[in-house]
Amino acid sequence: MRHAVTAAWVVFLFSIPLWMTDLYILHILISAGIFTIAAISLNLLLGYTGQLSLGHVAFFGIGAYTSALVSLGFDLELTDSYTFVFAPWPVWIAFIAGIAAAGLFGWLIGKIAFKVRGAYFVIVTISFAEVVRLISLNWVDLTEGPMALNNIPPFGVAIPGLWEQTFYQKLPNYYLILVVAIVCYIVVRRLVRSRAGRAMIGLRENEALASSVGVDVTRYLVLATVISAAMAGAAGGLYTHYIRIVDPDIFLFIYTVTMVIMVVTGGKGTTAGPVVGGLLFGILPEVLREFASPEVQWVIYGVFMIAVVFFLPQGIVPAVTSWWKARFAAPEGGLGTPEGAR
Amino acid sequence: MTDTALSVEGLTVHFGGLVAVSDVDFVVREGEIASLIGPNGAGKTTAFNVITGFLQASAGSVRYRGASLDGLRPNDVADLGVVRTFQKTSLFSGLSVIDNMLIGLHRRGRGRVWEILLALPRIKAEERDLRMQAAAILEQVGLSHRGGELASDLPYGEQRLLEVAIALAARPSLLLLDEPASGMNPSETQDFMNRVSAIRDQGTTIFLVEHDMRVVMGISDRVIVLNQGIILAEGTPEEIRRHPEVIRAYLGGAAADA
Numbered sequence: 125m126r127h128a129v130t131a132a133w134v135v136f137l138f139s140i141p142l143w144m145t146d147l148y149i150l151h152i153l154i155s156a157g158i159f160t161i162a163a164i165s166l167n168l169l170l171g172y173t174g175q176l177s178l179g180h181v182a183f184f185g186i187g188a189y190t191s192a193l194v195s196l197g198f199d200l201e202l203t204d205s206y207t208f209v210f211a212p213w214p215v216w217i218a219f220i221a222g223i224a225a226a227g228l229f230g231w232l233i234g235k236i237a238f239k240v241r242g243a244y245f246v247i248v249t250i251s252f253a254e255v256v257r258l259i260s261l262n263w264v265d266l267t268e269g270p271m272a273l274n275n276i277p278p279f280g281v282a283i284p285g286l287w288e289q290t291f292y293q294k295l296p297n298y299y300l301i302l303v304v305a306i307v308c309y310i311v312v313r314r315l316v317r318s319r320a321g322r323a324m325i326g327l328r329e330n331e332a333l334a335s336s337v338g339v340d341v342t343r344y345l346v347l348a349t350v351i352s353a354a355m356a357g358a359a360g361g362l363y364t365h366y367i368r369i370v371d372p373d374i375f376l377f378i379y380t381v382t383m384v385i386m387v388v389t390g391g392k393g394t395t396a397g398p399v400v401g402g403l404l405f406g407i408l409p410e411v412l413r414e415f416a417s418p419e420v421q422w423v424i425y426g427v428f429m430i431a432v433v434f435f436l437p438q439g440i441v442p443a444v445t446s447w448w449k450a451r452f453a454a455p456e457g458g459l460g461t462p463e464g465a466r
Numbered sequence: 467m468t469d470t471a472l473s474v475e476g477l478t479v480h481f482g483g484l485v486a487v488s489d490v491d492f493v494v495r496e497g498e499i500a501s502l503i504g505p506n507g508a509g510k511t512t513a514f515n516v517i518t519g520f521l522q523a524s525a526g527s528v529r530y531r532g533a534s535l536d537g538l539r540p541n542d543v544a545d546l547g548v549v550r551t552f553q554k555t556s557l558f559s560g561l562s563v564i565d566n567m568l569i570g571l572h573r574r575g576r577g578r579v580w581e582i583l584l585a586l587p588r589i590k591a592e593e594r595d596l597r598m599q600a601a602a603i604l605e606q607v608g609l610s611h612r613g614g615e616l617a618s619d620l621p622y623g624e625q626r627l628l629e630v631a632i633a634l635a636a637r638p639s640l641l642l643l644d645e646p647a648s649g650m651n652p653s654e655t656q657d658f659m660n661r662v663s664a665i666r667d668q669g670t671t672i673f674l675v676e677h678d679m680r681v682v683m684g685i686s687d688r689v690i691v692l693n694q695g696i697i698l699a700e701g702t703p704e705e706i707r708r709h710p711e712v713i714r715a716y717l718g719g720a721a722a723d724a
């Protein structure tokens with residue numbers, strides 16, 4: 125049953141470009157997909173370890189900038205007589221480099237934050253994002269600052285000498301993002317249903333108790349931060365080679381807030397939550413734009429968000445799940461009730 | 467059976483100007499049930515916190531089976547086989563009983579992150595095995611029927627049992643219980659103490675904190691009495707019952723009835 129629903133979803137998502145030929149809508153779906161990946165990554169930290177990273181966009185931006193710079197190449201005048209020249213690399217390698225760089229910074233934040241929890245973790249992450257934004261703005265030699273990095277090459281695939289396709293169009297980008305999103309979803313799902321994920325949940329639920337039974341909470345917090353940051357970096361890389369321009373505005377706080385909204389409304393600590401929230405809040409603003417003036421859009425957006433949080437404080441996915449269980453599930457059957465076991 | 471398992475030497479803990487524990491020495495021997503008793507504020511929980519790595523001692527040292535526990539983190543202490551429960555009920559209350567147990571079983575899992583991400587068959591086998599172990603421990607403490615329920619939905623007495631079950635899941639060789647029966651009625655307490663005896667009989671050394679002397683008299687091999695951070699007396703329950711210092715300092719008439 126579960127597998128059938130999942131399979132139906134995947135088939136549906138893969139089929140969209142076949143019957144949906146409106147490129148604008150495809151663009152909306154691509155952006156929503158990128159945000160969904162970011163939300164999936166944030167959920168690992170916020171939903172499972174219980175730590176709120178309010179600087180999550182930093183990892184996204186680091187992935188975007190690293191991938192852009194490695195694929196474009198750059199040179200740095202280190203001294204008057206010496207200029208460091210970095211030659212361009214293929215986009216896929218740049219993408220991997222972006223993921224690695226974001227993961228590395230995730231490790232750093234995890235280490236710095238190893239003793240801070242709750243509000244202090246929030247402060248560390250916000251400060252980190254702000255520092256990274258200021259660097260991107262002011263290290264003009266590297267990042268071009270507010271002038272932005274332009275003409276970033278898109279992804280592409282090739283069979284050397286025979287055939288190649290560069291992803292200028294929306295269609296291949298759509299599929300690429302869908303595949304990456306599915307990979308991220310599976311990574312989180314496998315993780316949180318394992319002993320590693322349970323260690324993270326233990327940290328969220330009762331850190332003292334978890335450590336008393338031998339869970340090295342610091343280690344699993346760092347692990348969650350690294351994986352989460354790397355996935356956000358992947359989302360950033362996808363963004364940068366799709367939009368093909370990146371400037372310091374990528375680090376704006378509003379993007380982190382958007383990710384948090386997606387996770388919280390969809391249902392933090394559930395694997396499907398950030399997907400539902402990501403698609404909903406990725407698509408909703410664009411749909412509203414069609415019908416309403418900007419002020420009205422924001423009012424509707426805000427009211428909708430407050431309504432979800434107010435009426436479904438656990439988020440949409442947990443609410444639907446428990447409604448479904450109450451409505452259709454057989455009465456608690458003692459041994460082997462599937463949900464208890466999962 | 468008289469080998470020393472845990473030894474505490476010169477343990478002193480200051481909280482600002484307050485001396486919670488003052489130059490305390492004691493041992494817990496392999497295979498026994500030792501009890502640490504004393505009135506509220508005597509320093510029992512503080513001693514537990516130092517032993518299990520939750521608190522840094524101001525002075526003194528703690529050793530378990532020859533290894534120093536000084537400066538270790540709680541999870542390192544657990545890795546050496548020393549696991550504790552908490553005075554205030556402490557569960558993963560938002561999770562099911564089974565999931566509580568699975569976190570408790572963390573040390574028994576071996577799966578590494580890359581194996582988990584690749585969903586290797588041995589990870590699946592391990593998951594099945596862990597669930598069976600969880601069920602077995604729940605059976606042992608009499609909570610089999612509660613597996614699917616939310617921990618916070620259990621009645622109080624069963625929550626306290628679940629705490630012990632979680633600690634057992636970490637496979638301790640020394641189990642420290644901090645007032646595990648507080649808040650239970652006399653018959654629940656008796657039942658609980660029988661289970662503690664059974665755990666010891668299966669080879670786990672028990673170090674029990676209680677403030678009610680009568681509760682521990684029946685099952686303890688040895689009793690250590692702490693009062694205002696100082697050890698007042700130490701001996702068999704019989705000796706403690708007759709110890710003039712103990713009677714005078716805090717037991718009063720209670721010892722005579724017990």
Ligand SMILES: Nc1ncnc2c1ncn2[C@@H]1O[C@H](COP(=O)(O)OP(=O)(O)O)[C@@H](O)[C@H]1O
Pocket residue numbers: 481484486504505506507508509510511512513
């Ligand atoms: N974290 C702390 N900070 C300050 N004082 C503390 C702290 N923990 C315990 N105390 C004090 O230390 C003394 C011993 O407390 P505790 O070990 O909890 O006693 P018991 O467990 O025997 O009832 C008490 O006076 C208590 O108020």
Ligand SMILES: [Mg+2]
Pocket residue numbers: 510511512553
């Ligand atoms: Mg106490």
